[in-house]
Amino acid sequence: MNKPMIGLPLCRWQLTSRDIGWFHLVGEKYIHAVTGFGAFPLMIPAFGDDLDMETVLDSVSGIMFGGSLSNVHPSCYGDDHPGLGLADQPRDATVLRLMRACIERGIPFLGICRGVQELNVLYGGTLHREVHEVEGRLDHREVKDVPDDVAYGPIHKVALTEGGVLHKLLGERQIEVNSLHGQGIDRLGEGLQVEAVCEDGQIEAVSVIGAKAFAVGVQWHPEYRYWEKADYNALIGAFHEAAREYQAKKLERRSEAALA
Numbered sequence: 001m002n003k004p005m006i007g008l009p010l011c012r013w014q015l016t017s018r019d020i021g022w023f024h025l026v027g028e029k030y031i032h033a034v035t036g037f038g039a040f041p042l043m044i045p046a047f048g049d050d051l052d053m054e055t056v057l058d059s060v061s062g063i064m065f066g067g068s069l070s071n072v073h074p075s076c077y078g079d080d081h082p083g084l085g086l087a088d089q090p091r092d093a094t095v096l097r098l099m100r101a102c103i104e105r106g107i108p109f110l111g112i113c114r115g116v117q118e119l120n121v122l123y124g125g126t127l128h129r130e131v132h133e134v135e136g137r138l139d140h141r142e143v144k145d146v147p148d149d150v151a152y153g154p155i156h157k158v159a160l161t162e163g164g165v166l167h168k169l170l171g172e173r174q175i176e177v178n179s180l181h182g183q184g185i186d187r188l189g190e191g192l193q194v195e196a197v198c199e200d201g202q203i204e205a206v207s208v209i210g211a212k213a214f215a216v217g218v219q220w221h222p223e224y225r226y227w228e229k230a231d232y233n234a235l236i237g238a239f240h241e242a243a244r245e246y247q248a249k250k251l252e253r254r255s256e257a258a259l260a
């Protein structure tokens with residue numbers, strides 16, 4: 001059996017001042033969190049409505065919606081605010097289409113950081129644009145001028161919802177995670193279950209209620225050196241196991257159709 005293909009939606013950033021200076025890119029650690037589990041990454045360009053969805057959806061066995069320095073545009077959650085920091089509306093448009101299709105078709109997906117924010121927005125939720133400005137919240141932003149293992153190291157605890165997907169998967173009620181985000185879930189989207197909450201009350205993980213397949217988003221970065229942290233490894237491993245199961249069923253359907 002061929003390796004499962006895992007989709008990685010790309011960001012669209014202008015890296016040079018030329019009109020042709022736009023690049024579609026993804027963080028390398030997300031690629032490693034695909035290849036490290038025996039799968040192959042399919043880079044999905046931020047083409048929005050122009051994306052060939054059928055080719056992508058027929059090819060993948062799962063999609064990992066990775067993080068990004070850019071922020072989901074407030075227009076995606078019904079806010080007329082112009083947005084803070086770096087925007088990437090082509091990524092917004094692409095991801096929301098892809099995530100909706102995954103849910104409809106039962107394609108497993110894992111949202112990471114920006115990815116959990118996109119999931120919440122897809123379900124009609126909203127975002128805090130500056131979590132650290134919210135009364136009682138910690139500052140969840142990346143700590144600058146420190147080595148990677150400090151910036152991406154465990155920094156706060158999260159309580160896992162009893163009986164939730166993450167609690168059942170990890171067998172723990174509390175884990176410690178990293179934190180590199182300025183934005184975060186405000187109003188929870190309808191149809192999502194809270195899976196983890198930070199000690200300051202910030203929602204840090206959700207899952208899709210009644211999903212046909214693995215459908216989880218986390219605010220932290222389990223892809224960072226996942227092999228060194230059992231719960232990161234288990235979370236990404238569970239996503240890949242769901243993708244392998246999806247691929248097996250897809251191939252079975254195709255062989256049955258060929259014999260019919």
Ligand SMILES: N[C@@H](CCC(=O)NCCCC(=O)O)C(=O)O
Nearest residue numbers: 067068069070113114181182183
């Ligand atoms: N920009 C959003 C989402 C934060 C996020 O996805 N950070 C990822 C940083 C780069 C990486 O490690 O992939 C926010 O600030 O909330």
